[in-house]
Amino acid sequence: MTRQTMPPMLTLEQIARRIGGRVRGEGADSRLAANGVVYPGWTIGCRWTLQANTTVGSVGFRLSPVGGRPPLIPHHGGVIIEDEVEIGANGCVGRAKLGHTIIGAETKIDNQVRIAHDVRIGRGRRHGRCGARAW
DSSP states (O other), X not given: OOOOBOOSOOOHHHHHHHHOOEEOSOOTTOEEOTTOEEOSSEEEOSSOEEOTTOEEEEOOOOBOOXXXXXXXXXXXXXXXXXXXXXXXXXXXEEOOSSSEEXXXXXXXXXTTOEEOTTOEEOTTOEEOOOOOOOO
8 A cells, every 4th residue: 555645635525536435425624634644445424634644544463373473464444434523643543354443423532542453433432542641
C-alpha cells in the first residue's frame, strides 16, 4: 500500500476518487485534517472529523507463530466509520483481518488513541487515552 496524504480539506467524493473507498452518505461537514492517511478498503459516513496525522485502515501487527517462524497474516478486511465520528490527532484505526473494524455513529476518540484491528465500537462511545496529569 502507498501512503496517501491529503490536503487540509477534501470532500468525501474527492477522497474516494483518490484512495478507492466506498462513499456512504453525503460527506457534508466532514473534514480530513493535514497529513491524515486513509488506506483503501473503508466505508465512511457523513459529518466526520479525522484530526491531523490520523491513520485509518493500516495493517496491524499481523504475526502468528507457526513452526518457530512468525509468518505475516494478511488483513483482507476493512474499516467502517459511521456518521458523526471524530478521531483525535495522531489516532490510528487498524484494518480488520477478515471482517471490519467498526467505529459506531457519534463516537469521539481522543488524541493518540489506537483502535486495534477487528474492534467494534458502539454508537455514542467516548474513548480517551491514558496518561499522567499535571496539576
